[in-house]
Amino acid sequence: MSKVPAKRWQYIIPVAAIMYMLAYMDRINVSMILPYVGGNFHLTSAATGFASGIFFFGYMVLQIPGGYLASRWSAKRVVFILMMLWGISAMATALVQSTTELYVMRFVLGIFEGGVWPAVLVLLASWFPQNERARANALWMACLPVSSIIMTPITGWLLTVASWRDVFFIEGLPPIIWGIVWWFALSDRPSEARWISDQERSFIQTVLASENNKKPANGGFKQALGNKTVWILIAVYLCWITGFYGFSLWVPSVIKEFKGVTNSGMVGILSAIPFIFAFIAMILNSAWSDKRGKRQSHIAVPVIIAALSLILGQLVAHDPTTKMIFLVITAMAVYSPYGPFWAIPSSLLRIEIVGASMGLINAIGNLGGFLGPYMVGYVKQLTGSGFAGFFLLAVFLLITVIFVALLRTDKRAQSAIDETQIAG
Secondary structure, eight states: OTTSOOHHHHHHHHHHHHHHHHHHHHHHHHHHHHHHHHHHHOOOHHHHHHHHHTHHHHHTTTHHHHHHHIIIIIHHHHHHHHHHHHHHHHHHGGGOOSHHHHHHHHHHHHHHHHTHHHHHHHHHHTTSOHHHHHHHHHHHHTHHHHHHHHHHHHHHHHHHHSOHHHHHHHTTHHHHHHHHHHHHHOOSSGGGOSSSOHHHHHHHHHHHHHHHHTSOOOOOHHHHHTOHHHHHHHHHHHHHHHHHHHHHTTHHHHHHTSTTOOSHHHHHHHHHHHHHHHHHHHHHHHHHHHHHTOOHHHHHHHHHHHHHHHHHHHHHOOSHHHHHHHHHHHHHHHHTTHHHHHHTHHHHSOHHHHHHHHHHHHHHHTTHHHHHHHHHHHHHHHHSSSHHHHHHHHHHHHHHHHHHHHOOOHHHHHHHHHHHHHHO
């Protein structure tokens, strides 16, 4: 297996990672920008949480259609079209004149970004065998913390030299530019790529065909809807993402309250620190998951750590250094499950329906992206303290572990990996 050329890692992952890094930038920059928008629109903590979270209601709309079209038509074309539309929507946010218009534009941005995630997961499932998939997923999804590492300081700096309207407009341009690179660099499957060797093409096609043949016969999307494991995955993702985004989108607000932090540039730089460690944790956890052929423990253990860190960070951290340590621990733990989690659906379902299935998981699960930020903001406004909000996030993370325990996927995943290694 080691002798097989692996150009797929050099072509697919970097282009896809940069693409989604730009998408994630347009999603999380609101956490840096909203405090400045609030000066014009007088946003309360609850309204700020709502503006962050309304994105995820729009995000639901194209999840299943985007995944379905990626599986049945073309992941490459689906992502390209959506990149153009979300870039325009991000720039249009600079023109809002009221709180309502801000909510609408965040909702619209969510619609156009929503179909991208399942489409790229379909693309990766068409290029990487099961024993590589957690690493491939993690290297692509590493764009999430990397986006926070790079883009949060940039957004913070831009806010020191430009208005919040200018920042929305400027940060909406890169997706449109990168869309051109995406169109010419990627192919939907190995049979369409000119840059891949015959040996690598044959290896990928043979292994993926063998894996697909071992899965249940294609019963259409109804098969996924009737799959118990799919619904458990939805529950896992909903509870986990509630804690994930509740934490991620409030990091700048926590750091802004540090003694000695005086400007947005400093907030941006300090906010990037937890995500540097999160990036490392994602890669290591996913590589270990692939090596062991295990998924459940590589989801559950980090989530438990994240929950405990959220609670302890509120109870014992009273100075900036200690608070930053707990922010780092929480970020590492809450990001680590991404690769192992998203390796599970494609190990259970055939390629023809896995896109729509992952869209379903992501659509319902990402409601947590609304619940988390909104709950933290609402509880903070109600109590005058962030403790209760972060405690609630920790409860959702612990519930996640209960649902993970209900999954029975590790034995099947290990069997598939062993057979793939024999085939290789």
